[in-house]
Amino acid sequence: MAAKQTNVLFVIDAPPELRRHLERQLDDAPQIKLLFPRKPEEAHFIKLAPDADVIVGWRVSAEVLAAAEKLKLYVFGGVGAQSILQLIKDENQARGSRGAQPITLVKCVANTYATAQHAVALLLALANKITLHHNWMAEGRWRRGDDFAQSLTLRGLNIGLLGYGDVNRKVHRFLAGFDLRFAILRRQRHRETEWLPTLADTFSVDQLPKFLDSIDVLFVGVPLTSKTTGLIGAAELGQLGSRGLLINVARGGVVDEAALYAALRSGTIAGAAIDVWYDYRPTPDKKQRKSPYRPEHPFHELDNVVLSPHRAASPVFSLERWNEVAEHLRRFAASQEAQQVIDLAREY
Numbered sequence: 001m002a003a004k005q006t007n008v009l010f011v012i013d014a015p016p017e018l019r020r021h022l023e024r025q026l027d028d029a030p031q032i033k034l035l036f037p038r039k040p041e042e043a044h045f046i047k048l049a050p051d052a053d054v055i056v057g058w059r060v061s062a063e064v065l066a067a068a069e070k071l072k073l074y075v076f077g078g079v080g081a082q083s084i085l086q087l088i089k090d091e092n093q094a095r096g097s098r099g100a101q102p103i104t105l106v107k108c109v110a111n112t113y114a115t116a117q118h119a120v121a122l123l124l125a126l127a128n129k130i131t132l133h134h135n136w137m138a139e140g141r142w143r144r145g146d147d148f149a150q151s152l153t154l155r156g157l158n159i160g161l162l163g164y165g166d167v168n169r170k171v172h173r174f175l176a177g178f179d180l181r182f183a184i185l186r187r188q189r190h191r192e193t194e195w196l197p198t199l200a201d202t203f204s205v206d207q208l209p210k211f212l213d214s215i216d217v218l219f220v221g222v223p224l225t226s227k228t229t230g231l232i233g234a235a236e237l238g239q240l241g242s243r244g245l246l247i248n249v250a251r252g253g254v255v256d257e258a259a260l261y262a263a264l265r266s267g268t269i270a271g272a273a274i275d276v277w278y279d280y281r282p283t284p285d286k287k288q289r290k291s292p293y294r295p296e297h298p299f300h301e302l303d304n305v306v307l308s309p310h311r312a313a314s315p316v317f318s319l320e321r322w323n324e325v326a327e328h329l330r331r332f333a334a335s336q337e338a339q340q341v342i343d344l345a346r347e348y
Contacts (some may be wrong), residue, residue, distance in 0.1 A: 020022070
């Protein structure tokens with residue numbers, strides 16, 4: 001008996017090279033039909049949605065989900081699916097009221113290598129004052145800041161990993177050769193079967209103050225949930241201390257915006273490197289400049305900050321990264337099973 005066809009709708013602007021790559025990757029699964037809209041626009045998504053058993057993408061509208069009555073699986077292209085969690089919850093609640101099958105939401109972790117690499121790069125740029133010296137050289141000011149913008153030697157520092165998911169585990173591995181000490185704060189403090197690249201002190205969630213007191217550099221790597229929103233505020237930044245550095249590649253809302261700006265401006269902490277922000281649809285100013293933070297928090301005016309426009313997962317359309325999507329589709333089409341399932345109640 002022929003395998004049942006599985007229709008997969010891509011709600012992204014997929015380059016032709018990516019389309020061809022996915023078709024080659026799934027050449028051994030003829031029952032999988034890939035649906036690429038003629039244009040990556042809402043009307044085209046809605047037109048194709050009723051045929052979709054699976055949707056692949058990032059953001060999606062409630063209208064597309066409602067139109068996709070056959071939808072069983074949503075493959076999110078990264079790990080931070082907060083942008084669609086509530087939409088999936090709402091749609092599943094509507095489905096439950098009429099006895100329909102809920103949507104399973106899964107994540108992709110292939111981008112976490114690039115994200116961890118970027119996190120480490122941000123730390124090195126911050127510690128070595130790369131941005132300051134680059135800007136001064138571009139302005140023709142030779143060795144201007146050598147007296148007060150000296151590099152910070154990492155040797156012997158205590159690195160704090162807030163959360164120990166796919167990103168921070170790789171950060172730990174990448175930094176293992178730097179002669180550092182590590183501390184991990186995680187929901188599950190003890191996991192005996194997990195190999196650590198170097199020894200680390202471990203802390204439970206209720207030990208956040210003790211954890212912060214023990215570290216010099218904080219890598220924020222937890223998902224944004226109702227429990228982690230504002231997790232790092234003024235008190236926590238004060239505990240990190242005047243020599244402390246903060247690297248955030250998770251979500252902006254985990255760190256209180258006003259508290260972070262105040263801490264950087266006052267010297268409560270030494271510096272921060274930020275790849276995730278607070279307003280992803282900023283209103284242009286009179287000069288058509290867009291800033292993903294509030295006007296009262298001009299992070300770009302500070303000299304102890306490295307700014308990054310949420311690009312840690314670059315390159316988004318790396319073909320190797322999309323092999324994981326192909327594997328999700330192959331597995332689901334063959335067995336209706338899913339891996340890397342996001343727990344909607346836990347929000348990650």
